[in-house]
Amino acid sequence: MSGGDNHVAGRRHSQLRLAVKALGLGWRAARAETLILLVLTCAAAALPGAAAWLGKLLLDELALGSAATMSRVTTLVVLAGVIAAMTAAIGHVSGLVELRQRHATSIRVTDQLYRRVNAISGLRHFEDPSFLDQLRLAEQGAQGAPDEVAGFARETVRSVVTLASFAGVLIVIWPPMALLLIVVAVPATLVHLHIARLEVRAAEQATGRHRRRAFFATMLTDPRAAKEIRLFGLGRVFHDRMIRLQRSAAGLELRVAGRTAVAQTLLTTVGAAVVGLGGLVVARGVLSGRLTIGDVGLFGAAVAGVQGALFGMVFKTGQLTSALSLFRSFVTVLETPADLPSGRRTVPPLRIGIEFRDVWFRYGTGAWILSGVSLVVPHGTSVGLVGANGAGKSTMTKLLCRFYDPDRGQILWDGIDIREFDIEQLRSRIQATFQDYMNFDLTARENIGIGDIGRVDDRARIRQVAEMAQIHEMISGLPRQYDAMLSRAFLDEETQERGVLLSGGQWQRVALARSLMREDADLLILDEPNSGLDVVAEHSIHHTLHQHRRGRTSLLVSHRLAALRDADLIAVLVGGRIAERGSHDVLMAADGEYAGLFRLQASGYQDERVAG
Numbered sequence: 001m002s003g004g005d006n007h008v009a010g011r012r013h014s015q016l017r018l019a020v021k022a023l024g025l026g027w028r029a030a031r032a033e034t035l036i037l038l039v040l041t042c043a044a045a046a047l048p049g050a051a052a053w054l055g056k057l058l059l060d061e062l063a064l065g066s067a068a069t070m071s072r073v074t075t076l077v078v079l080a081g082v083i084a085a086m087t088a089a090i091g092h093v094s095g096l097v098e099l100r101q102r103h104a105t106s107i108r109v110t111d112q113l114y115r116r117v118n119a120i121s122g123l124r125h126f127e128d129p130s131f132l133d134q135l136r137l138a139e140q141g142a143q144g145a146p147d148e149v150a151g152f153a154r155e156t157v158r159s160v161v162t163l164a165s166f167a168g169v170l171i172v173i174w175p176p177m178a179l180l181l182i183v184v185a186v187p188a189t190l191v192h193l194h195i196a197r198l199e200v201r202a203a204e205q206a207t208g209r210h211r212r213r214a215f216f217a218t219m220l221t222d223p224r225a226a227k228e229i230r231l232f233g234l235g236r237v238f239h240d241r242m243i244r245l246q247r248s249a250a251g252l253e254l255r256v257a258g259r260t261a262v263a264q265t266l267l268t269t270v271g272a273a274v275v276g277l278g279g280l281v282v283a284r285g286v287l288s289g290r291l292t293i294g295d296v297g298l299f300g301a302a303v304a305g306v307q308g309a310l311f312g313m314v315f316k317t318g319q320l321t322s323a324l325s326l327f328r329s330f331v332t333v334l335e336t337p338a339d340l341p342s343g344r345r346t347v348p349p350l351r352i353g354i355e356f357r358d359v360w361f362r363y364g365t366g367a368w369i370l371s372g373v374s375l376v377v378p379h380g381t382s383v384g385l386v387g388a389n390g391a392g393k394s395t396m397t398k399l400l401c402r403f404y405d406p407d408r409g410q411i412l413w414d415g416i417d418i419r420e421f422d423i424e425q426l427r428s429r430i431q432a433t434f435q436d437y438m439n440f441d442l443t444a445r446e447n448i449g450i451g452d453i454g455r456v457d458d459r460a461r462i463r464q465v466a467e468m469a470q471i472h473e474m475i476s477g478l479p480r481q482y483d484a485m486l487s488r489a490f491l492d493e494e495t496q497e498r499g500v501l502l503s504g505g506q507w508q509r510v511a512l513a514r515s516l517m518r519e520d521a522d523l524l525i526l527d528e529p530n531s532g533l534d535v536v537a538e539h540s541i542h543h544t545l546h547q548h549r550r551g552r553t554s555l556l557v558s559h560r561l562a563a564l565r566d567a568d569l570i571a572v573l574v575g576g577r578i579a580e581r582g583s584h585d586v587l588m589a590a591d592g593e594y595a596g597l598f599r600l601q602a603s604g605y606q607d608e609r610v611a612g
């Protein structure tokens with residue numbers, strides 16, 4: 001499914017459904033905090049009205065001059081002080097509870113999002129830029145939306161209480177004032193909604209640029225890239241590209257911010273004019289003796305309260321709209337259908353063999369990589385796969401692990417289509433070394449042990465496979481041996497000491513050891529396992545692997561044809577099909593593609609003086 005399809009799927013959700021989902025997520029993440037915040041909000045909302053009323057009473061008492069009673073004034077001042085202290089305390093406690101709520105929500109969101117990401121069993125989504133953009137938006141949107149929805153709900157409660165406590169005051173003192181403030185709030189709401197939409201569009205447009213910017217930033221600091229960046233003088237080029245992308249993303253944001261500033265200035269000016277008008281009317285009331293000085297103070301507090309409440313709602317509505325639009329990406333990612341539906345069948349122990357039956361495959365809508373591959377790997381035998389760069393050898397190994405499904409044809413495991421099997425179980429039956437294996441920033445033990453995650457602490461087994469891959473001696477020589485951190489980017493979590501950096505060939509041996517961890521696997525896939533090994537290591541590891549393969553079913557890919565020489569069957573992949581197949585001797589006798597390649601490679605090893 002493309003990112004576009006994701007987008008359409010996400011659009012199905014109305015803002016209301018999204019709000020309910022976000023609220024539910026926030027509630028489940030932090031129930032106690034949500035309730036406490038609701039109570040604190042109600043209390044905080046009632047306090048300004050009480051403070052304003054006390055202020056009015058105090059002003060009116062003071063206006064009595066010598067007729068005022070000191071005890072009454074003292075009581076009013078003390079009460080005002082208590083309310084001020086309560087307001088401040090509620091603010092601080094709310095801040096702390098909000099922070100707890102935000103962290104709890106963030107952990108829940110991250111947990112859900114990456115659980116979903118882990119549940120995507122194929123590779124297609126991870127090679128689709130629009131899906132990766134959506135994932136980034138999802139992470140961004142989901143962190144904020146539950147907070148925004150809860151914040152909006154609290155703001156609504158606060159506003160309703162504030163409006164209820166002040167609207168009466170305005171109506172008593174000058175009735176049109178309440179109406180005027182509401183009239184100003186309507187266009188303000190529309191403007192903020194429009195701004196929210198612009199913000200979301202800018203965020204969507206900027207996401208790809210942010211991801212690309214992050215790529216250049218990583219390249220400039222990654223120890224693995226440091227050599228080539230320096231040798232080829234790429235630092236300046238990558239730096240400039242990174243800054244250009246950052247400028248362009250910032251430009252999108254600033255354009256919206258500019259429009260927001262203009263709109264808000266206009267709205268504030270209109271609001272100030274309305275307040276000025278109200279002030280004029282009230283001042284005239286005092287001069288004519290209709291209103292007291294205390295009424296002026298109360299009117300001022302009421303206007304500020306009502307205006308604050310209305311504009312607070314308007315502002316929150318805008319923020320909520322943009323938060324919900326980003327939250328849509330989160331919901332879309334969570335609802336992304338499985339790219340490779342898993343079958344239910346249990347994988348039986350391999351007895352007959354693996355068969356590629358007329359397999360056709362291409363990446364997306366590109367050119368056909370495999371166009372009718374038919375190949376049988378009989379149980380207990382080893383098959384070597386030969387072909388030019390880009391012929392599709394690694395693609396065949398990836399199809400076998402079910403990272404993708406063939407477009408046409410079938411891959412059969414003892415005659416059963418592998419699509420019928422439970423994917424996780426199928427993969428647990430396979431040992432594999434990939435050409436582009438990973439170097440994990442983990443300890444030596446973990447780097448090897450994760451090949452069979454259930455045995456990551458089984459030091460005896462780890463040592464055994466490390467010996468097979470001839471990396472045990474090297475690891476034993478390290479200060480912390482198997483507990484040594486294999487990384488220069490991270491310190492050892494326990495000792496806080498710098499880790500160890502392995503050579504290319506040493507990393508390859510670690511990867512090979514990892515792939516040997518699954519003792520009871522039925523199928524062994526080795527894709528260029530020896531490309532970085534020195535001659536001595538290649539020779540002895542070849543011998544060890546030959547022993548290991550005995551009686552096992554294996555698919556081997558290598559450009560070093562000598563490494564495939566003793567395979568039971570060698571298949572040559574040309575133009576998306578198997579062009580030749582047979583043992584080494586048969587193919588040499590046939591004098592075709594394989595024989596030509598083998599002789600060409602062998603001639604490179606012959607010393608001309610010896611040959612002469």
Ligand SMILES: Nc1ncnc2c1ncn2[C@@H]1O[C@H](COP(=O)(O)OP(=O)(O)OP(=O)(O)O)[C@@H](O)[C@H]1O
Nearest residue numbers: 127363369387388389390391392393394395396435
């Ligand atoms: N994830 C991918 N998305 C799109 N195209 C891909 C992808 N992986 C490989 N290809 C393309 O598929 C073709 C076959 O690649 P594959 O890695 O299977 O070749 P190979 O025979 O293993 O080559 P080599 O000998 O260089 O390792 C290549 O043209 C490559 O560009």
